[in-house]
Amino acid sequence: MPTVIALTRFGPPEVLRPLRIETPRPGPGQALVRIRAAGVNPVDCKLRRGDFAGTDPAGFPQRLGNEFAGTVVALGPDVPADGAVAVGADVVGSATAQAYAEVLVVDTAGLVVKPPPVPWEMAAGLPAAGQTAHTALSQLGVGPGDVLLIHAAAGGVGTIATQLACELGARVIGTAGEHNHDYLRSLGATPTTYGPGLLDRVRALAPDGVDVVLDLVGGEAVTTSLALVQDRHRIGTTVDRRAVEEHGVLRVGGRSLPALREIVGKAATGRLTLPVRTFPLREAVAAHRLVESGHVRGKVVLTV
Template sequence: MRAYGFSEIGGPDKQTFLDVPVPAPGPDEVLVRVRAAAVNPGDWRVRNGSYGTAGPAVLGREVAGTVTALGPGVDGFAVGDEVFGGCPGMVGGWAEQALVTASFAAHRPESVTPEAAAALPVAAGTAYDALEQLGLPPGATLVVNGAGGGVGIPAVQLARARGLTVVGVASPAKHDLVAGLGAIPVAYGPGVLDRVRAAAPGGVDAVFDLAGGDALRTVAELVADRSRLFSVADRPVIAELGGRVVERDRSTAVLAELARLVAAGQLDPHISEVRPLDEAGEALALVESGHAEGKVVLRMPVD
């Protein structure tokens, strides 16, 4: 079958179309005919060797499609079901058919498009897990550091749906987007602590960081209780500061809840571009540049 990935560890010049065998599903796996697959920063990090995956390999971490085969012992799904979920090892989705982890898959409601469903497991799932682990009560104030990015956009929406006040730190170009999602936008850079404190005069209850580095070190000062400081962007710095990383759930229950929120109009995956598989290289370049606003999704050819 036709797929897109990389020939060996390296830069964009190592990306290529591949001719690979259709995989056979093992335990806790289903095989799906892919209808849509999302593009994530993790995809180019796989290609450059950050996650230890050697090439040649198919890229793609999350998909939506039609079940064509079940692995041994898998129940809850049947051939022909429309599903979405994460790929085993978080690779392999940019292909005509792909394996999906059964315990990290859910049925796709008819009212949720394949493109929207494919965009949920990684970014929206991470945001959901972070909010679950923070456990803030309605009325609490959350700072999302990087509110205009792939995880920040669902984080703001999910936090607002829980009744939280959200201060969204983002570049000025994304302030209209952040405000439209229901957050109070403030700009990065010198003086950010003063701007956040002015936006949240009652204080900040927690910080969810998606930027890392010095930006994380700066906003960490907003919370004295570092158990309320979460990051998915920089494990070394969050450990240095005494904060916490988000522990991913990766369960059917989480995906089903995210799909329900999309169907109810409480969560918009904010897909900014949908491109055919033929343009996978261009789609990944857009995400790797950091200039994508929202999610980029690949649509697979229809038989």
């Protein structure tokens, strides 16, 4: 019987437990995937804590995990065996709160073939961060000559957004702790420290102004952004719903299969990098502790 990581109540990381399940069977249009690695995201921690319990009640046990990389081991009855997603194919994809697992049933339409040069751990961190970064930059219209400020540029979404924006011809200013400044420089960004005085530091780095902002933090980061950019449709946030409602900034991000294909292709050719910190599946508690510390460079991934 395969193992999944689940919680039987909301709470701290310690509520996560291994749970044995029956091996699921793929239905029409589905594949059974043996998971090799699964990404851990801040939203997983919020779900585990019960941050959304008031508006999205869920029964228990409850599972987590929205992205994965693995190998197809079985197909549903109507999936062509000679297609790109065949038995034995290595794939990358998204799931909804179920990827912390040894096996997973998913729709084949949402899978992208993993090229051999992309390591399993890196591949598992690409769907959420990659799709979010790609679609956010598109929604904000980032292009050549733009000065783009990214709040929390050293995290998973920030890492990929920085590289994509530089490739588009934008100049990127990224906020991060000082220990990540050399890392941001290696990605092509100009680093600066977050916290008090950020507005003045950004203005000193961009005396001609900032054109667009990608906020991955919320709160004071949005306040700073509003003082830098007049066009609120060029300020995007992935996390701050209140800023969207009160200030009219854009809620950005989302899933796009063409975006995922492009991201995976860039990773395969070395045009995109994503540092990964790994934990075995059964050490999901430690992985959640690290994500909640707020000091992750790149992504945290569970390996199976």
